[in-house]
Amino acid sequence: MYCKLFFKCEDRDRILKLLKKRFGDCTTLRNDHSFRDFDIHIIANKERDADNFPGYPTIADLDIDGRYAEITDEILHIMRNNNIHTVAACDYEDELKYNGFCKGELV
Secondary structure, eight states: OEEEEEESOSOHHHHHHHHHHHHOOOEEETTEEEOSSEEEEEEEOTTOOTTSGGGOSEEEEEEESSSHHHHHHHHHHHHHHTTOOEEEEETTGGGSGGGGEEOSSOO
8 A cells, every 4th residue: 555654854864764763674775765564765855845744844655565554553653752743645544543644742
């Protein structure tokens, strides 16, 4: 399943380090990172406007074969615990906790 993530964080290396800490090492080719259970393409958002989530500084395309809602929720939880406001836009938003929205703080 496919999902787009919007991060209110300019530091793409920080996002990747947090993902590696939880999901282990990945293979990387430029901005493409392949973890065991998912692939993620992390890039700077060219249409940035930090006040509105579609314009957050960093976006990612997330591709998950299995356990898509569980993995997406886990990524959102990791970012929330590290004060990175993140929004998920995907076909399965209704299956996610908080409907794919998390503030960059514990709620």
